[in-house]
Amino acid sequence: MKRTDSDLTNLAGQIVGNSHETQQPVNWLKHKELPVADEAVEALLKASFQEWYLGAAKISSPLLCHRIMLLNSDGTVLSEYTHEGDLPGKQEISVPIKTRWNDQTNLALLGLVFDGSECRALYALLQAAAQALAGIFYYKFDLSAVSQIMKQQQISDKEAQGRDILFQVAKRLHDQNDVHSVLNVLLDDVEKLYPHADVNLYLSQDFVNGDARVKPLQLRHSTDDRNAQAFLSGRPVVNADEAGITKLSIPMSGKQAVYGVLSMTINNEHWEDSELRSLGMLSDTAGSAFENAKLFEQSNLLITELQLINELTKRLNQSLRLNEVFEFAMSELLNIFKADYCNLLQLSKDNSNFQIVASNVPAAANEIYSTEYGFCGMVYSSKEPLIISDYWATRAVDSSLMDGTGARSLIAAPVMSGTSVIGVIMVSHRSPNFFSYENFKLLQVLSTHIGLAISNASLHAEVRRMVITDNLTGLHARHYLNEQIQSRQRKDPCGSLVLVDIDHFKRINDTYGHLIGDSILIIVSDVIRSSIRDSDIAARWGGEELAIYLPHIRSAQAYRIAERIRSMVEELTDPAVTVSCGLSEWTFEEEKISVESLFYRADMALYEAKKNGRNRIFIG
DSSP states (O other), X not given: OOOOHHHHHHXXXXXXXXXXXXXXXXXHHHHXXXXXXXXXXXXXXXXXXXXXXXXXXXXXXXXXXXXXXXXXXXXXXXXXXXXTTOOOOXXXXXEEEEOSSOTXXXXXXXXXXXXXXXXXXXXXXXXXXXXXXXXXXXXXXXXXXXXXXXXHHHHHHHHHHHHHHHHHHHHHHHTOOSHHHHHHHHHXXXXXXXXXXXXXXXXXXXXOOOOTXXXXXXXXXXXXXXXXXXXXXXXXXXXXXXXXXXXXXXXXXXXXXXXXXXXXXXXXXXXXTTHHHHHXXXXXXXXXXXXXXXXXXXXXXXXXXXXXXXXXXXXXXXXXXXXXXXXXXXXXXXXXXXXXXXXXXEEOTTSSEEEEEEESOGGGTTOEEETTSHHHHHXXXXXXXXXXSOHHHHXXXXXXXXXXXXXXXXXXXXXXXXXXXXXXXXXEESSTTOSOHHHHHHHHHHHHHHHHHHHHHHHHHXXXXXXXBOXXXXXXXXXXXXXXXXXXXXXXXXEEEEEEEETTHHHHHHHHOHHHXXXXXXXXXXXXXXXXXXXXXXXXXXXXXXXXXXXXXXXXXXXXXXHHHHHHXXXXXXXXXXXXXXXXXXXXXXXXXXXXXHHHHHHXXXXXXXXXXXXXXXXX
């Protein structure tokens, strides 16, 4: 069978490289050794013998009139040619084919079987033929060896070029500080290296990249999915089908975990198995770069969140008024989460319902909900935050806030005071799947600081209430009344002051005891509260004397209010008591008006009422 040049090159490749894996061409050239017993050498000898025979046939060599044989160094026939009509010979001669570096070593033998007396002439021809055959063999051998060496050099050059490309890709990958760029560099460079391949990246974590080549990794059918197998095993999976298509799945691994799988589909003519190792190194480099970029992003996010929390806490604590805390928290949450709506609900003192105390939805202001209703009820009962990706799709509970605004995404968190829920924060958006898990965790942290600010403001309000409130009657303290009158006189057109004194109060204490006296004082205070407006200010002026400031009220109308108080006290007290009242008023037309003068005139009017028999009202 005639061999082609490519067949001979492969044979030479087996001789110089594959027959003895440790014996490279440099070694046998250096040590002048040839594996003469090797099958590849024998095959090349046969091919050379065939070529010599064809040449000898062209010149009608006398040797071809006899049986001529090629034997290996042990005397085994490798190939032979017999002349037609040639009778079995009786004589046999052979000539050794020496290795060109060692005259003592036979590469092969060229034998001749003939019948006749021409031995000397045939022997000379056979020697010449052996030299010619040796020349053909070594020419082919050298040509193939050099070709193989060049091929190996090409492979080495390609590997060096691949290493250089890999280094440049690795450098570009590690130059990126964000995950988007790492993935884009990886996919773009792989597509440049393998322009005929279909390249995709399957990530194991939720990640919105906007690149169609980046897909989520599904693990539900891991036994049949090569991508899942590569991810779970951490090793490349290569499948080659009969159509000449190779499918590769190479895990993208970092130091901490496997983050995804680089998937390629490529025709065999554009792929060599030796490239798998380099591609695996590239994928691992991308995994490390992805991990570093992820850590960098998380660090920046954490720093940003800490700065945000610090700034929010500082600004929340700048105000000790509850309504200001609520409004500021609402506006900041809307800005932080880029949300459409935000509602802050506060638990009532009796823990029976929630009231919306801050909202950017006008229709929802001051709405009241049961502690068992909707999402605020879920948060109240569980004391845990929640996230709703699509309210319209799940509708776990009914929510008038979500229905009324058309919102679909929601994050909510409890506002805690110690171990108790004192409120609920609800942040929503009209788009589904709008809020991330990071948003959910951040709201949980922010709600804690908002809860502290609310507790501080509530405590401050309570302390302030205690400071400006008389403990026994529940009316305001005298200094608070003075401050309010002074403030009102700067902006109101007029106002009236009523001083109320319980007649013979000392006699009540002496006769019935101080407990009864205190109860009488409380009843009179309740009567006063029930007889005035929310904008009016009632205070305990001192002892059994009470004071009422009526903004925007003239003395005539103040007199009617005082008369109502006087008659109700006489009717409702037991033992029955009476009160005397003194009135004074001021208007902006007066040149000199002060809190002291207003009290002085009311006090003089009260003195006149007492002097004239008590249980009556005088206007100063």
